[in-house]
Amino acid sequence: MKRFLIILTLFSFSILFFSPSYSLANNLSEKTEITQSEHSSGHNIFENPPSPYMVIPFIVLLLMIATGPLFYRHFWEHNYPKVSIALGSITVFYYLFIFNDPLSLLHTLEEYISFIALLTSLFVASGGILIKIDRKSTPLANVVLLLVGAVISNFIGTTGASMLLIRPYIRMNRNRIKPYHIIFFIFIVSNIGGGLTPIGDPPLFLGFLKGIEFFWVIQHVWHIWLLTIAIILAIFYLIDVKNYKSKTDAVDKEYTGKIEIRGKKNFVYLLIIIISVFLDPAVLSFVPSLHPLPFGIREIIMFSVAFISYKRADKEALKGNEFDFEPIKEVAFLFIGIFATMIPALQLVAYETHRYGEKLTADIFYWGTGIFSAFLDNAPTYLNFLSAAMGKFGLNIENFQHVKQFEMQDPIYLMAISVAAVFFGAMTYIGNGPNFMVKSISESSGIKLPTFFGYVVKYSAPILLPVFTLVWFLFFYGRG
Amino acid sequence: MRTVKEALENKRNGIYYNNRVILPFKCEFLKIIFEDKIITDFSSSSSEVEIIEHDNFTDVYFKKYKDIQNEFSKYENIKLIICEKSEDIFDFSKHIKLILYIENEHLIRIELPEENQIIID
Numbered sequence: 092m093k094r095f096l097i098i099l100t101l102f103s104f105s106i107l108f109f110s111p112s113y114s115l116a117n118n119l120s121e122k123t124e125i126t127q128s129e130h131s132s133g134h135n136i137f138e139n140p141p142s143p144y145m146v147i148p149f150i151v152l153l154l155m156i157a158t159g160p161l162f163y164r165h166f167w168e169h170n171y172p173k174v175s176i177a178l179g180s181i182t183v184f185y186y187l188f189i190f191n192d193p194l195s196l197l198h199t200l201e202e203y204i205s206f207i208a209l210l211t212s213l214f215v216a217s218g219g220i221l222i223k224i225d226r227k228s229t230p231l232a233n234v235v236l237l238l239v240g241a242v243i244s245n246f247i248g249t250t251g252a253s254m255l256l257i258r259p260y261i262r263m264n265r266n267r268i269k270p271y272h273i274i275f276f277i278f279i280v281s282n283i284g285g286g287l288t289p290i291g292d293p294p295l296f297l298g299f300l301k302g303i304e305f306f307w308v309i310q311h312v313w314h315i316w317l318l319t320i321a322i323i324l325a326i327f328y329l330i331d332v333k334n335y336k337s338k339t340d341a342v343d344k345e346y347t348g349k350i351e352i353r354g355k356k357n358f359v360y361l362l363i364i365i366i367s368v369f370l371d372p373a374v375l376s377f378v379p380s381l382h383p384l385p386f387g388i389r390e391i392i393m394f395s396v397a398f399i400s401y402k403r404a405d406k407e408a409l410k411g412n413e414f415d416f417e418p419i420k421e422v423a424f425l426f427i428g429i430f431a432t433m434i435p436a437l438q439l440v441a442y443e444t445h446r447y448g449e450k451l452t453a454d455i456f457y458w459g460t461g462i463f464s465a466f467l468d469n470a471p472t473y474l475n476f477l478s479a480a481m482g483k484f485g486l487n488i489e490n491f492q493h494v495k496q497f498e499m500q501d502p503i504y505l506m507a508i509s510v511a512a513v514f515f516g517a518m519t520y521i522g523n524g525p526n527f528m529v530k531s532i533s534e535s536s537g538i539k540l541p542t543f544f545g546y547v548v549k550y551s552a553p554i555l556l557p558v559f560t561l562v563w564f565l566f567f568y569g570r571g
Numbered sequence: 572m573r574t575v576k577e578a579l580e581n582k583r584n585g586i587y588y589n590n591r592v593i594l595p596f597k598c599e600f601l602k603i604i605f606e607d608k609i610i611t612d613f614s615s616s617s618s619e620v621e622i623i624e625h626d627n628f629t630d631v632y633f634k635k636y637k638d639i640q641n642e643f644s645k646y647e648n649i650k651l652i653i654c655e656k657s658e659d660i661f662d663f664s665k666h667i668k669l670i671l672y673i674e675n676e677h678l679i680r681i682e683l684p685e686e687n688q689i690i691i692d
Contacts, residue, residue, distance in 0.1 A: 261689050414645075
C-alpha cells in the first residue's frame, strides 16, 4: 500500500508538471507582466474566484487531523496518508481540469517541497544528537534549559529543538517529573520559543516562502516574544519551586554537572541546513534557479543532508532517542493534503476580505488567527489569515511583490498574525506538530499526560489565555 | 518457575507471533509502555492486554494489534516495569525496568535499559 501511495503521489505531481495547461500557463507567466491585483497564473481571483465548494476538502482534512488521533485513533493511524492524498487529489483535479489554474498548483508544490525539505532535514539531523545533562533538576536549571530551548528553536525549529531537548529534560527531572514539566516544555520550546525566525515555526517559514523577509519577524516581534517567554517562565518557576521543595529528599545522587553530547557532527549538518535556507534565487541573486523544476539548490542540499546525517549518525544517539521516521512521515503525508486543499481556501479568503476588508482590524486578526491556530494546524491558519489581511488591501498572497509591499506598509497585521499563529499553537496538543511528538515521547517514557481537554482546562486556558490577552492588550488593542 | 533474574543472566530471548508476546519468565506486571500507550490495567476485563501465566513463561496478548512487528521500527521498543514474584511489590527499589526489542524471525531481545533510556515508574 505504501508503494501504491508513493506511485499515486508521483503520478499526481507528474500530471501537474507535464500537463499541457501547465506548460502553457508557465510560458505565459514568463512573458506576461503581473498587474497588481492579478493572480500569477493569469487568473484574477478578485474577479474570478474558485468555487466555494472547493473549501470542503480543506475543512474535512483539518477536522480529521484534529479529531482523528483523539476519537478514531486506530483508523487514523492506518489511513491518514490515503485520506490526505484523496482529499488533495480533489483539489488537484479541480485546478487542472475545471478551474484551469495549474500555476497555483505548481507554486504550492514548490512550497511543499521546500517546507518538507526543511522539516525533514532538521528532524533527522537533530535526531542524531543525544544530550546527557548530569545536573540536579533545580527549578532554576529547568528555567535555563527551557530558555535555551526557546532560543535554539529559532535556529533549528521547534521540531528540532523539541527532539533535541525533551529527553535530556525528562532525564534531568526523572526523580520528580510531573505532567506540568512536559506541558511547559510544549508551551515554550515546542511553540512560543520559535516565534522569532522563519526556521522557528512552520507558519513563519511558509510566510518566508511567500516573500516575507527573513529578519522581518525578529525585528518586529522580539519584544513581544521576550515578555511572553519571561512571564511563562516565571509562572513555571513558581510551580516548580513548590514541587522541588516537596521532593528534595528523594534526590540523593551526586551530580558531576557535566553536559555530554553524542553525535556532535550533526551540529555541522544543522548549520548547513540553516545556511541553505538562504540559498534561494529570490534571496541571493547568484544562486542558480533550477526552473522549471519545482525545487532548487536549497532543497537538494537539505534532502542530501538529511540522508547523509542519518546514514552517518551515531547509532547510540539514534537508539537513545528511539529515532523513528514516523513523525516526519506523518507530517509529509498530511501536508500534501493540507497544501493542496488550502489553495482555494486561501484564494477565497483573499476574495472575501477584499470585499469586507474595512471591518477587519488587527484585533480580529490576532484572535482569529489565534483561535484557529489553537484548534487547527497553525501553518495553514497563518497563510489563510495572511491572505485575508492582504486581501483587505487588494493584495494577493500568491504575488511575491504584493507580499513585500504588505510587510512594509502595514506591519501591525503581520505582527498580529505571526505572533498569534505561533503562540496559540501551544493551546492544544493539535495546535502545532511538535506538541504531539513531545506528548508521544513523554508517554513512551512512562509519563502520563492529561487528555486533550485536560490539557486545555487545567493548563493552557488558565495559564496561556491570560498571558495572550495581556499581549493583545499591550501590543494590538485598537492599533489597526 | 523461571525468574526475571535468571532470564536476564542467561540472556534468554522472548518470542512473538502476531500480537502474542511470550516472555521467558514469570513476574508481576506493573506497567507496560507500548509505543506511547501506558497500560496499567491487567485485569481480565482489560481492553488492551491479556496476560496468561504458564509454568516457565508468560503470554502477553496485545488485543488491539494484529501483528506487533508492524508497530515498531528499528529503535523503538516495548518497555516494562515488573517485579519478581518472590519480591515485595510495594518496595519501589525491587521494581525492574526492562526493554523489549522486536527483532526479525519472531525474536524479542530483552535488555535492561541503558543510562540514556528513560522509563518513569
